[in-house]
Amino acid sequence: MTVTSETTDAGGRAQDVLLSVQDVAVHFPITKGIIRDRVVGHVKAVDGVSLDVRRGSTYGLVGESGCGKSTLGRAVLRLLTPSRGQVWFDGTDVATLKGEQLRRARSRMQMIFQDPMSSLDPRQSVEAALAEPMRAHGVDPGAGGFGAKVKELLNQVGMPASAASRFPHEFSGGQRQRIGIARAVALRPELVVADEPVSALDVSVQAQVVNLLEELQDSLGLTYVVIAHDLAVVRHVSDVVGVMYLGGLVEEADSDTLYDAPMHPYTLALMSAIPVPDPVIEATRERILLTGDLPSPADPPTGCRFSTRCPWVQPGRCTTERPALREVAPGHKVACHYAEEIKAGRVRRAA
Incomplete structure (x- = not known):
């Protein structure tokens, strides 16, 4: 259960926030030459992600393969060094730690791997x-x-x-x-990053492992970051859900709000793909089919990263200005220029 608090520390972060990721980017160099000594570009696997995880809660991170969610999880634990940004863990920026200090911090942060x-x-x-x-x-x-x-x-x-x-x-x-x-x-850690913890398991076993994770959270007071592409699992275990697309966070809200009232076009498309166990509703439900392929993180589109596949893309602003992740309702953040207009039906879908 999430503990809430109105007090903040010297950096302005709520004191009950165990993990605070601020403008984190992870870029991998693209090299050429006989000895690979020339850097000709970068793969922007994670490009400017900010999020907070409250102590004792579960933060679910979803998105399609290649969006950067696993890379972000590894950067949080310093298995990868961020290219920029800060990773505050219990008041300490782990992105700057080295040697013995990093070793001690890692005993408080652990990972569950996919395979x-x-x-x-x-x-x-x-x-x-x-x-x-x-x-x-x-x-x-x-x-x-x-x-x-x-x-x-x-x-x-x-x-x-x-x-x-x-x-x-x-x-x-x-x-x-x-x-x-x-x-x-x-090691009785405080934070556990679970990277696709049940995707390699049979469906009959997945529920058992998910229940085990919840039992351990209650008994040991764990804080989780759960990385997954299974939307049903994420909804079941998460207090807050963040949706990633091409290296950036496009929407964040508490679990019920995100699943019941998504606002970003990408999230709307994801939710429309979830089957509903009611044949009447399923027959009348509109599906949002995305066209085109996921752009390369080595050469992302200018403006909104989702503009090349968005059914509601508008000429001008969508293709020239990258939208910031902004709060459209208490606790609900969206990175879309026209999120409110799309929700209200004032923006038409592209033909």
């Missing part, structure tokens, strides 16, 4: 994998040693103690993801 098979060392037993982060960060195992700590972790994620002596290939996908989750919470 548990590739993120677990096939040569390590489960006990070795779960004990490794505790040893690396100098955790005191207590009288029972690391073996007892590992069994406690396994119990927390619904795995038997006998799993400690086995290896990743001996488990199903859902079981491996539970082990990955156990490893992520081994």
Whole structure:
């Protein structure tokens, strides 16, 4: 449950905000030459994203493949160094940390990866994998040693103690993801970034893993950033949802508002693709089909990044001026010049 507060710190951020991302960009150089020594451009995977995540809440980040959401998640944890911007974690800008300071900060921020098979060392037993982060960060195992700590972790994620002596290939996908989750919470972090935590799992197992994440959040007081493309999963777990497109955040609102009253044309298209379990409503519902391909982040369109595919694109401003993410209602932000007009039906769709 999100805790609210009206007080702010010296930087003007609400004190209950655990993570504050401010104008973060991650650009990868494009090089040429025999020894790749000439930089001829940049892939703008993330280009100016700002968002706040309140302590104890879940922030859902959605968007199609290639929009930059996973890159942003890695930049938050400093697995990638931002090209610009600030990442404030509990009052400290982790984008500037180095050495021992960064190592200590990382014990408070962990990640759950999409593919548990590739993120677990096939040569390590489960006990070795779960004990490794505790040893690396100098955790005191207590009288029972690391073996007892590992069994406690396994119990927390619904795995038997006998799993400690086995290896990743001996488990199903859902079981491996539970082990990955156990490893992520081994250091009792405050923030967990979950990158597509259930997309590699069978549908029958997804709900179990989602429920486990919620149980751990309640029992350990975790704050989540959940990166996903499954809109149903994001709505179920998230307090606030941000929609990314081509490296930027185009809409942000609380979960119910975003799903019930989306305003950005891209979000409208995403929501229209969600099937409704009512044949009468489904038969009469309008679908918004996007034309064209996702532009290259190495050469994004001028003006609004969505202008090349937007059904409501207007000549002039849409193609020359990039819209800022602005608040159109309390807690509801949209990066669109004509969001209110589109919602009110005052802007016609392009032929």
